[in-house]
Amino acid sequence: MDPRIAVIDKRLEQIGNIIAVSGGKGGIGKSSVASMLALILTHANKRIGLLDLDFCGPSTHVILGIRDVYPREEKGIVPPVVHNMKFMSIVFYAGDKPSPLRGNDVSNVIIELLSITQWGTLDFLIIDMPPGISDTTLDAIRLIRRTQFLNVSTPSKLAFETVKKVLQMQKELALPIIGVIENMKTADSTYIADAVKALHIPYLGSVSHDDRFESTLGDVEGLASTRFAADMYDIVRHTGVFDVHKER
Numbered sequence: 001m002d003p004r005i006a007v008i009d010k011r012l013e014q015i016g017n018i019i020a021v022s023g024g025k026g027g028i029g030k031s032s033v034a035s036m037l038a039l040i041l042t043h044a045n046k047r048i049g050l051l052d053l054d055f056c057g058p059s060t061h062v063i064l065g066i067r068d069v070y071p072r073e074e075k076g077i078v079p080p081v082v083h084n085m086k087f088m089s090i091v092f093y094a095g096d097k098p099s100p101l102r103g104n105d106v107s108n109v110i111i112e113l114l115s116i117t118q119w120g121t122l123d124f125l126i127i128d129m130p131p132g133i134s135d136t137t138l139d140a141i142r143l144i145r146r147t148q149f150l151n152v153s154t155p156s157k158l159a160f161e162t163v164k165k166v167l168q169m170q171k172e173l174a175l176p177i178i179g180v181i182e183n184m185k186t187a188d189s190t191y192i193a194d195a196v197k198a199l200h201i202p203y204l205g206s207v208s209h210d211d212r213f214e215s216t217l218g219d220v221e222g223l224a225s226t227r228f229a230a231d232m233y234d235i236v237r238h239t240g241v242f243d244v245h246k247e248r
């Protein structure tokens with residue numbers, strides 16, 4: 001028994017909702033959705049933490065333009081506050097160097113991060129999950145017990161084939177599923193909405209493919225002015241768990 005595991009529940013106890021942005025498939029917009037969700041919720045005056053658990057390709061710091069900040073050590077690790085959110089990522093430790101990890105090493109880093117990080121009181125901790133359903137996903141399920149899953153898919157049948165497996169796994173494990181966001185929508189198809197509803201999982205809405213999104217990466221004001229942000233705001237407003245009702 002690893003004594004750090006017992007500490008994790010205590011470290012997370014003042015957090016209202018823990019939301020893992022997942023989907024299994026690579027490149028479908030998990031990190032973009034997680035970063036935008038965190039930004040939108042801070043604008044709605046929620047107390048937010050963002051945890052990047054993608055050790056192979058951490059990217060939320062790039063999306064949100066987070067640089068030159070570091071956690072502080074004080075009875076554990078206190079995440080820096082950037083754009084009004086507490087931010088934690090492997091990049092603080094690995095920098096720009098690759099961090100190839102496998103099996104036990106992955107678990108070790110996750111346990112370490114979760115047991116030392118002092119989030120304090122938060123309304124939401126948003127977790128950016130890596131692609132795949134292997135070590136990190138299984139560890140997150142095992143170690144972060146109250147996690148609710150917010151899944152992303154693209155309109156592609158190919159992407160959904162993988163996302164569907166993740167959804168089925170979440171259902172089989174009786175994990176709380178908030179629903180599915182369809183990202184990078186271009187045409188007017190109901191394929192994903194129908195397929196999600198057929199699994200008795202909430203379809204939360206779609207985010208358009210936004211040509212401007214890429215050029216605003218790293219600039220939070222630019223990001224906030226995109227169609228991506230507007231679409232995500234609509235989804236946040238209509239999804240009960242976020243408790244955001246204000247009209248813009």
Ligand SMILES: Nc1ncnc2c1ncn2[C@@H]1O[C@H](COP(=O)(O)OP(=O)(O)OP(=O)(O)O)[C@@H](O)[C@H]1O
Nearest residue numbers: 025026027028029030031032131184208209210213
């Ligand atoms: N709605 C959108 N419109 C335009 N571009 C988008 C949209 N959503 C995401 N992208 C772009 O798609 C790419 C992949 O997005 P992102 O990194 O968020 O995906 P991911 O699922 O986190 O990937 P990974 O599996 O590698 O972690 C990025 O270049 C991002 O800028």
Ligand SMILES: [Mg+2]
Nearest residue numbers: 030031054059
């Ligand atoms: Mg990602």
